[in-house]
Amino acid sequence: MGVKIIEQTESAYSYPLLIKNLLTNSLVRSPDQEIIYRDEMRYTYRDFHRRVAQLANGLKGLGVKQGDTVAVMDYDSHRYLECYFAVPMMGAVLHTVHIRLSPEQILYTINHAEDDVILVNSELVPLLEPIYNKIKTVKKIILIKETDEAPKTAIKFETDYETLVSGSKQTYDFPDFDENARATTFYTSGTTGDPKGVYFSHRQIVMHTFGLMTGLCAYHSQAIMTSKDVYMPLTPMFHVHAWGMPYLFTMLGARQVYPGRYEPAMILKLVVTEKVTFSHCVPTIIHMLVNSPVIKTVDLSTWKVVIGGSALPRGLCEAAMGAKINLYSAYGMSETCPLLTVAHIKPHMESWDEDRQIDIRCKTGLPIPLVDIEIIDPMGDPVAHDGVQTGEVVARSPWLTQGYLKNPEKSEELWQGGWLHTGDVGNIDTEGYLKITDRVKDVIKTGGEWVSSLELEDIASRHPAVSEAAAIGIADEKWGERPIVLIVLKEIYKGKDLEAEIKQAFIDQHDQGNLPKYGIPDKIIFVDAIAKTGVGKLDKKVIRGQYK
Structure with missing residues (x-):
């Protein structure tokens, strides 16, 4: 019945x-x-x-x-x-x-x-x-x-x-x-x-x-x-x-x-x-x-x-x-x-x-009512909510777009398996907080391991001289990719040689067990500005093109 x-x-x-x-x-x-x-x-x-x-x-x-x-x-x-x-x-x-x-x-x-x-x-x-x-x-x-x-x-x-x-x-x-x-x-x-x-x-x-x-x-x-x-x-x-x-x-x-x-x-x-x-x-x-x-x-x-x-x-x-x-x-x-x-x-x-x-x-947050969030591995299976295991973030809710206008192929990609695929990589901790660790396309893949560009940007942002930061992977013959970090300095620090000091911040995070050794960036590059999209996000596609 x-x-x-x-x-x-x-x-x-x-x-x-x-x-x-x-x-x-x-x-x-x-x-x-x-x-x-x-x-x-x-x-x-x-x-x-x-x-x-x-x-x-x-x-x-x-x-x-x-x-x-x-x-x-x-x-x-x-x-x-x-x-x-x-x-x-x-x-x-x-x-x-x-x-x-x-x-x-x-x-x-x-x-x-x-x-x-x-x-x-x-x-x-x-x-x-x-x-x-x-x-x-x-x-x-x-x-x-x-x-x-x-x-x-x-x-x-x-x-x-x-x-x-x-x-x-x-x-x-x-x-x-x-x-x-x-x-x-x-x-x-x-x-x-x-x-x-x-x-x-x-x-x-x-x-x-x-x-x-x-x-x-x-x-x-x-x-x-x-x-x-x-x-x-x-x-x-x-x-x-x-x-x-x-x-x-x-x-x-x-x-x-x-x-x-x-x-x-x-x-x-x-x-x-x-x-x-x-x-x-x-x-x-x-x-x-x-x-x-x-x-x-x-x-x-x-x-x-x-x-x-x-x-x-x-x-x-x-x-x-x-x-x-x-x-x-x-x-x-x-x-x-x-x-x-x-x-x-x-x-x-x-x-x-x-x-x-x-x-x-600074975490991504707790789902609001009527939102289901899951983290899935490459096979589409959920991973543990332990704050460690990462995967792609997928979602269900009554208010998600049902597709892309006049684009059925991309619409099916978006909704593969009945979940909306965000294209973000993240984890969920034991308290239920989601943390985005990167975009799928922005993860730096070095020596078979993943390094979060967002984590590198976060470490750089804590230095008092740093105004803005962007981390990307550049091609490397041995490791596939290696991370570099672009830095815009605050006005009062411009012209000062801070490369070693800022790189030390990453080494310190490694020494404290918060960053793997392969995540320490190869280069710190000081720039006047960092490319952004029309809504103010870092434009990683343009940045990667500039430094490929």
Whole structure:
């Protein structure tokens, strides 16, 4: 006898999990709470609800219908937040364009996603100009003005964003439809080949929002979140829905601050003047801030910051905590919507000293509810959760992309064996914490043994002279590969001969039993800058090409 399916009364309402249902609560609980853009614009949730309806009406007036795709090219702003809701709530698909790709890659994503309308910030028009005549499906382009002055360009604009919004009807009856309808599409900045499109349904985004709320707001930890927090994203809104956080904080009706183009002085000004208490970013952003002279003049003791996208080096964590920033890690990827784990300190760890707690903050973290994480060996079998045995990290959750857009072969690779393959190598310890030790493609293979590039970068980051570090393997006739470490020194140390001193740090870790002898890098190379991807991660593909 099988399971018993519930009977549904003919008049019962099934309540589909749609993005519009994330929006209603804020108007009930906090209609007068503020949403702020830089130091230029502030309005209430009541205004926000009205503008979402006006944007939907304006797009409808331009011919946008269910199933169409609306692309957005903008900095982090209140306008982007309005698009997060209005476009998918209409039943259209929101394409958040990766503006840090090359123009040719941007062209590929626009044509591959079959965009119908593009909304573009005036400062980003130069990205469209060289590809304008190659765009295949776009019917109308809307200008987002940062100033009253229109850009000098051959591109024909249908209208501008504020005219579209302000001239439209103030109410919109957002319809019900299948919760599995596609809501969003965006593209990864893959290291090989064309960018890959990932996509998420309304149901997945709603489930992820509640997963975020449970993972960040429910558990006693060093950084619990509530509706009283003031939220400011420092992860681009084109990248995995700014980690889904705008949906969460809009549902909570919290105060939100959007910084536009990332500038250290503006970011720190907003943190202080708007009393921001929660942000999230990649390590590059925190590195930029802790090295800004302005940081010494501000109080950041109430600021909680989640690091993701790349491993959190211990040295950077120490520097941020020295500036009173409550810093810790989380983990996910474009394909996972993204949150999988958070590095919360368990209650019994609260009595530990700061040095020991930093070890936990820098781990990849504990799975949030409805996330299954496993470590598998090359045969696909699980390995022991002993904090030692490593393998590939695989995951299951209700909010993982079901494939790559129009790419069935790569989709099957992603989901081989019914688990989403992250491409990360890691281990799980006896407390249940995941620790990513490397990307599968970034592991340094020397003499038949694996060396973690992330571990080498972490050791280097602890030296007081080191600003940034990147470890790679270079070809070696005898050993296959040997590790080298690229170092960017802090300004006050530049020009000093520190090679022997920094190499000694690796030897010390070997002497303490923390690093095998074959993991000691052959060379320390001092550079002025290290190549990064469009979202601020170390670009190991480019770096390996430079030093092959």
